[in-house]
Structure formats: structure tokens, C-alpha cells
Amino acid sequence: MxxxxxxxxxxxxxxxxxxxxxxxxxxxxxxxxxxxxxxxxxxxxxxxxxxxxxxxxxxxxxxxxxxxxxxxxxxxxxxxxxxxxxxxxxxxxxxxxxxxxxxxxxxxxxxxxxxxxxxxxxxxxxxxxxxxxxxxxxxxxxxxxxxxxxxxxxxxxxxxxxxxxxxxxxxxxxxxxxxxGGPLLGRRILVTSGPTHEPIDPVRYIANRSSGAQGTAIAAALAALGAEVVFVTGPADVPPPSGVQVIKVETAAQMLEAVQAALPSDAAVFAAAVADWRVASASDSKIKKKNGALPVLEFAENPDILATVSQMTEGRPGLVVGFAAETDDVIANATAKRARKGCDWIVANDVSPETGIMGGTENAVVLISETEAEHWPRMGKPEVARLLAQRIAKALAG
Structure with a gap:
């Protein structure tokens, strides 16, 4: 080349x-x-x-x-x-x-x-x-x-x-x-990926089973189409792709801060599996056992990164894409989430344990917009990423 x-x-x-x-x-x-x-x-x-x-x-x-x-x-x-x-x-x-x-x-x-x-x-x-x-x-x-x-x-x-x-x-x-070249040359796109780790104490944390594979593949696919990609990732199991700007975070609050600092962008893809809750007051020292008494943890709601960016009045990306990992009523729940958050598209998938999608190598998604729900066949996560990147390029081209 x-x-x-x-x-x-x-x-x-x-x-x-x-x-x-x-x-x-x-x-x-x-x-x-x-x-x-x-x-x-x-x-x-x-x-x-x-x-x-x-x-x-x-x-x-x-x-x-x-x-x-x-x-x-x-x-x-x-x-x-x-x-x-x-x-x-x-x-x-x-x-x-x-x-x-x-x-x-x-x-x-x-x-x-x-x-x-x-x-x-x-x-x-x-x-x-x-x-x-x-x-x-x-x-x-x-x-x-x-x-x-x-x-x-x-x-x-x-x-x-x-x-x-x-x-x-x-x-x-x-x-x-x-x-x-490529259809996304000159475009700046933000991608979030991976899980977040919410600390309980210095050695324990709350997390989920996300590997970060899908978000990583999306960032790579967008870069391959010529985009300048800002990749904000939690502690993923896979290394970040080359040719993108990598920002590593641990918690949801850190991810929100990194996202806001990375704006403006032409589009934003929120593929990270952000923890919904955090411990309200994480302990500064390791929590010890006390004669069999169980510790009591009080939780607080994490910031809603997708809703925050989707509902911005100034500097909102031209296209905001969210993800909905569901185990029940996938289409209904994801459609409601798109409307509630205010994003343009939702990529919905069934992450029930029997699907093997969460943490696996394949995905089966439904792309939900304001007007339709498009079912994609089950395929490898890189193939899902390439198809999504092509759709994003087409949307930004008008």
C-alpha cells in the first residue's frame, strides 16, 4: 500500500x-x-x-x-x-x-x-x-x-x-x-468498550462478563475505513487495536470524564458494558471478616453515559449508537431503551448464558433505529463490526 x-x-x-x-x-x-x-x-x-x-x-x-x-x-x-x-x-x-x-x-x-x-x-x-x-x-x-x-x-x-x-x-x-482513503476519512469517531470495575475496597470490585471484543472490533473497523478513532476502554480481555487513540479507564465515572474530554466527534458508538451501580462509599482499606457478620454495601447509581451524550444540547455527535445487552424481551427492551436514552441507533443482542455471546467470539444483533428493527444473522464479532462501520459511513455521508 x-x-x-x-x-x-x-x-x-x-x-x-x-x-x-x-x-x-x-x-x-x-x-x-x-x-x-x-x-x-x-x-x-x-x-x-x-x-x-x-x-x-x-x-x-x-x-x-x-x-x-x-x-x-x-x-x-x-x-x-x-x-x-x-x-x-x-x-x-x-x-x-x-x-x-x-x-x-x-x-x-x-x-x-x-x-x-x-x-x-x-x-x-x-x-x-x-x-x-x-x-x-x-x-x-x-x-x-x-x-x-x-x-x-x-x-x-x-x-x-x-x-x-x-x-x-x-x-x-x-x-x-x-x-x-475510505468513506470515513476525515471523520472523528468515539468508541467505548469493555467492562467497568467499580471498587468495593482496594482489592475487590464489581464488574461484568464483557470481554471488550466487540467494541475493539468496531474501533478497528472504523479505523480501517479511514476514521480517526478515539477508543475509551475499560479493563478488557483483549488488547486495543492499532491505529486508534487509546484511553484506558476503570470506572464509569472515569469513562464519562474521558468521553466528555474526547468530544466533539462526528459519531459515537457506546459499546462498553458500563456498570449500572457502584458502591456508594468504597472502603479505603480491605474489608475484614468480623465473626461471621456480613458486610452491608450501599449502592449508588452510576452516571448514564449514553443518555448524557445523546441528550446534549450543544456538541452532540451527529450519530449516537448505543448497545443493549438483554436477556429477556430483547427487541422490546432495546426499543424502549433507545427512546429513553435519546440515541439514534441501538445495537441489541441476547446475552442469555446459553447464547455464549457475552465474552464469546460471535454475536447476533438487531440494529434498531427510529423506523425499523433490522435482524442480522449470527456472525463473528469482527464481521458485525465491519457491517456496523459501513452503516455508520453511509449514515454520515447523508
């Missing part, structure tokens, strides 16, 4: 710059050519010699190089590529891009290009969460810039949270999706 594709790779100045060495290798083994551009700060983290050796091309870094600029080299660089990739996209680079600044070769290229641009942000979690960075991110997306990541995890600075640059293979998958 990447054979003969020309990638202009702009390497920003962050510790994640070391990952670009593997990214270059992955791109070249797929047949792409890589023209590297390094900021001055990037050279503090990886050497131009290493980058040049892997890319098989000279590294560009000087805006005022007399040899290349005699032929307007920065203009040629900016327009000769099929795709411009910025990795890592530091907070500084994102800010300059959002404001249209051009004070070095990298930012001048980005301002001068009419080629599609993909950025892979990487920075400290506090920098990522800062309102200024989030404003810049919103502006870049509005400008048509595609974004992959960042992931959540341990930081080089010792902190934990979102801000880790996507892994090279994740970036490659996003690049391949960009060239593949």
Missing part, C-alpha cells in the same frame, strides 16, 4: 524522537521513501547521521541553506511529498502550526504545504492537558490536520497519563489508512 509513496517526515524535539528511527525503518520496508526534516531541538535526541542512514536521504534542517534555497528548496520539499508526517509533534510545534508561525524550516514547510498532514503528538501529560494545547489541537483538527494518539502510559519524566507518542506501527497503520 505504501509502495512508491513519498513521506516528508518532520521530527520534533522530544524524547519520543528516538521512535522515529523505527518509524523510518517500518515505512521503508513497506516501499515508501522518507525525506527527513529535523528541528534544531530534534538533533538533541537523535543524530542526523542515524536518521539519514535509515532514510537513505540527506537530513534537511536549515531554512537558509544556500544550496537548496537557491531553488526555493523549502517550497519543493513541502509540495513533493504525498503526505507530511510530524512525529513527535511537540507542544511547541503544535502551537506554531495552530498559529501559522514559520520561523524555521519545519514550520515553514508546514505553512507552505498543501499536502495532507498527519501529526503524532508527544509531550508531558500536564502539557497535553493544558487548555492552550487542547485549544491548539481543536484548531488543528478544524484545519484538517489528522491526528494519531497520543497514548496513555508512563512518561520519561516519571509521570503517567496521556502524552506518549503512538508506537511506530500505530503511526504506520494511520499512514496506510490515509492513503487507502
Amino acid at each position: 505504501l509502495a512508491d509513496k513519498r513521506i516528508l517526515l518532520i521530527i520534533g524535539g522530544g524524547i519520543a524522537a528516538f521512535k522515529t528511527l523505527d518509524l523510518i525503518r517500518r515505512l521503508r520496508e513497506r516501499g515508501a521513501s522518507v525525506t527527513p526534516v529535523m528541528t534544531r531541538a530534534a538533533a538533541e535526541f537523535v543524530t542526523p547521521l542515524s536518521v539519514s542512514a535509515l532514510a537513505g536521504e540527506v537530513v534537511h534542517s536549515d531554512l537558509f541553506d544556500l544550496t537548496t534555497e537557491a531553488e526555493m528548496g523549502h517550497i519543493q520539499l513541502s509540495r513533493s511529498a504525498d503526505l507530511v508526517v510530524v512525529a513527535p509533534a511537540t507542544a511547541d510545534l503544535m502551537a506554531k502550526m495552530a498559529q501559522g508561525l514559520a520561523n524555521d524550516l519545519a514550520t515553514t514547510l508546514l505553512l507552505a504545504t498543501d499536502t495532507p498532514v498527519l501529526i503524532a503528538p508527544a509531550m508531558n501529560v500536564r502539557m497535553w492537558d493544558h487548555p492552550a494545547t487542547q485549544r491548539n489541537l481543536t484548531q488543528l483538527r478544524a484545519d484538517g490536520i489528522a491526528v494519531v494518539g497520543p497514548n496513555e502510559g508512563d512518561m520519561a519524566c516519571g509521570e503517567f497519563g496521556p502524552g506518549r507518542m503512538s508506537e511506530p506501527l500505530e503511526i504506520v497503520a494511520e499512514i496506510e489508512a490515509a492513503f487507502a
Whole structure:
């Protein structure tokens, strides 16, 4: 898919710059050519010699190089590529891009290009969460810039949270999706998946049997159609798909917070099996047995994530899809749920123990809209995901 594709790779100045060495290798083994551009700060983290050796091309870094600029080299660089990739996209680079600044070769290229641009942000979690960075991110997306990541995890600075640059293979998958095009290219879609774990005490929790397989498959199918996918997942049994932005949570309250932070989006698919209740006051220490006396747990209702988003007056996704896992009167209960929550579609399924669907590899669903209930045959969860992704693409296309 990447054979003969020309990638202009702009390497920003962050510790994640070391990952670009593997990214270059992955791109070249797929047949792409890589023209590297390094900021001055990037050279503090990886050497131009290493980058040049892997890319098989000279590294560009000087805006005022007399040899290349005699032929307007920065203009040629900016327009000769099929795709411009910025990795890592530091907070500084994102800010300059959002404001249209051009004070070095990298930012001048980005301002001068009419080629599609993909950025892979990487920075400290506090920098990522800062309102200024989030404003810049919103502006870049509005400008048509595609974004992959960042992931959540341990930081080089010792902190934990979102801000880790996507892994090279994740970036490659996003690049391949960009060239593949697809009906969802340029669309941003939110997907929730997995169960939630509601703590009783530090070692016990309330959960359900959801594996997260269906939500994971849906996220992968949407990404394969070109969508930018934000994947909010509880503690699932399956690993998240590549090529999506992964946000890991534990509880329903955390999932709601992550969902609200991920908006706006063109569509949202709520496939997570969110616990309806939580312990009102989880114990800070392990609950001990007391002479055979049973502990008394008081429950509180969890936030209704699907209803919250469906009933938003501002910033509501254009298409909201919920899931209804039922054991009795599947169609009736799911139809009532769609009306009660206010979502556009409900994907209903029978999760009675004898079906083997909850935690299994197959699913049999009914897609319920305002006007009809469409029965799908039993099939593998990836096939269900692909069919749903196609329906979403058709709906968003109008």
C-alpha cells in the first residue's frame, strides 16, 4: 500500500524522537521513501547521521541553506511529498502550526504545504492537558490536520497519563489508512468498550462478563475505513487495536470524564458494558471478616453515559449508537431503551448464558433505529463490526 509513496517526515524535539528511527525503518520496508526534516531541538535526541542512514536521504534542517534555497528548496520539499508526517509533534510545534508561525524550516514547510498532514503528538501529560494545547489541537483538527494518539502510559519524566507518542506501527497503520482513503476519512469517531470495575475496597470490585471484543472490533473497523478513532476502554480481555487513540479507564465515572474530554466527534458508538451501580462509599482499606457478620454495601447509581451524550444540547455527535445487552424481551427492551436514552441507533443482542455471546467470539444483533428493527444473522464479532462501520459511513455521508 505504501509502495512508491513519498513521506516528508518532520521530527520534533522530544524524547519520543528516538521512535522515529523505527518509524523510518517500518515505512521503508513497506516501499515508501522518507525525506527527513529535523528541528534544531530534534538533533538533541537523535543524530542526523542515524536518521539519514535509515532514510537513505540527506537530513534537511536549515531554512537558509544556500544550496537548496537557491531553488526555493523549502517550497519543493513541502509540495513533493504525498503526505507530511510530524512525529513527535511537540507542544511547541503544535502551537506554531495552530498559529501559522514559520520561523524555521519545519514550520515553514508546514505553512507552505498543501499536502495532507498527519501529526503524532508527544509531550508531558500536564502539557497535553493544558487548555492552550487542547485549544491548539481543536484548531488543528478544524484545519484538517489528522491526528494519531497520543497514548496513555508512563512518561520519561516519571509521570503517567496521556502524552506518549503512538508506537511506530500505530503511526504506520494511520499512514496506510490515509492513503487507502475510505468513506470515513476525515471523520472523528468515539468508541467505548469493555467492562467497568467499580471498587468495593482496594482489592475487590464489581464488574461484568464483557470481554471488550466487540467494541475493539468496531474501533478497528472504523479505523480501517479511514476514521480517526478515539477508543475509551475499560479493563478488557483483549488488547486495543492499532491505529486508534487509546484511553484506558476503570470506572464509569472515569469513562464519562474521558468521553466528555474526547468530544466533539462526528459519531459515537457506546459499546462498553458500563456498570449500572457502584458502591456508594468504597472502603479505603480491605474489608475484614468480623465473626461471621456480613458486610452491608450501599449502592449508588452510576452516571448514564449514553443518555448524557445523546441528550446534549450543544456538541452532540451527529450519530449516537448505543448497545443493549438483554436477556429477556430483547427487541422490546432495546426499543424502549433507545427512546429513553435519546440515541439514534441501538445495537441489541441476547446475552442469555446459553447464547455464549457475552465474552464469546460471535454475536447476533438487531440494529434498531427510529423506523425499523433490522435482524442480522449470527456472525463473528469482527464481521458485525465491519457491517456496523459501513452503516455508520453511509449514515454520515447523508
